[in-house]
Amino acid sequence: MTALALTGSPLWYAGRAGGTLALILLTATVVLGIASGGRAAPRRIGRFEIGLLHRDLSLLTLVFLTVHVVTVVLDPFAHLGWAVSVVPFGASYRPLWLGLGTAAVDLLLAVLVTSALRVRLGVRRWKAVHRLAYAAWPLALFHAAGTGTDTRLPLQLWLYAGCLASVVAAVWWRLAKAGPGRLTGRLVAAAAATAVPVALTVFLAAGPLQPGWSARAATATLLLGGGR
Template sequence: MQDPQHGVYLVVTAVGFSALAMLWLGLVAGLVLRDGRAIDRIRPATLASLHRTAVSCGLTLAVVHALGQLAVPSSEVRVIDLLIPFLHERTQFGVGLGVVGLDLMFMVAGSVALRRFAGYTRWRFVHRLGYLAFALLLGHVCAVGAGTYHVAVIGPIVVIGAGTIALGLATAGWVSRLPHRVRDLLAEGRWGRRVAVHVDATRCVHFGFCQHEAPDLFELRDDGRLDHASTARANQIDAAIRAARACPTRAILLSRRAGRVVFANPGQDEDEVPSPPGGSEEGSGEHAVA
């Protein structure tokens, strides 16, 4: 007859792998939402909902996995081991990585509630710690499972997880935009020009980060509509670019003239982007938030 403790161990382990899979799905959804290239095929609200739901389910399963270790006598996990990292006697390093990674992931998730108070720049810095948290959880799987699971189980998990983290860091928006920003600064004399401001209502999802970065150019009204200036003066260009970069759905387009773009949507050739509708040098625009 099979040992009941072994059955509990298998259930707890399965819950742990399920938690890792859901956190990975949430990470991928966040990467797709940030990159913006799939926005035309998938609604931003759908991606954001998938991101939140997957991470929430992953964190819940991770807590169940951690508490379930208390019911497995062979794991020798104590309550204090789940609160203070690196105290477990047998697998001190592996369990410690899991505790630190889970605590960090909860901190990243909790920061979402404070993003409007902290501002997009600070919140984005904290939110990017999710990459580190996921890497620590991968290290937990490797360290704890090295002597338990077959390499055929651990290998693909580590490769897929590490590849996802590397892809997220390699596709960071500021990396791909830096050459274009330097070229524009040197060749076009951007600082002495006015910049036209256009907001794509089909992409905007009412996050309000643009207003925080450039309150003189953007105002999110209580009725769910966004007022924005149609042009940014030379001393407002920095704020306009910060607002465009802060928009997670890349709904803000800044252009100097037809065919020349200061900040465009990812994957769009800046020589093919038309000037924003209207074309007036002064005034304000308004659109309903999707």
């Protein structure tokens, strides 16, 4: 049984739709950022046009992320407060998986703020913070898989698989086009592109796809949320 059957609230529909669209747009943003960087940048399209598309996708991601956060907090099913949207792992409902989503939101907010202060920070510092968007993506993916009450639906699983395959393919494309140097960075990227699919597959098989996942998540709520 899903939360859809439990609540029937329009806020639940809006929250899930906003979160799903935010994940898709974040995936597209990350894929574009990875695949168009360095020597992998396409020659037929100018960097200015790529930059505009990247910015527009980022803004759309934030719009639907805002919709997701607001509607989830307003939905009476989970009884969440506004502090949960910025303070990770403080929720009484599935705190671990909600905390991953909050951490992803905080990272994206850091990217947004530093982008507004790009001139004052300088390009080097701004790029260092901007890379946090790459870390936000796997957090958002595991948040969706662990918290989403529709994770077991085939369509949702295919959506997660598509997002995962797109980012992994972009990473390997970038590595294939990379020139010499920065060996450490390439090794880290290759390790992450291998570890994330394995970790997500194992997690899904042992967690949300198994019977009783909601009960186990509730148990984790009592342990991590202080028995609230």
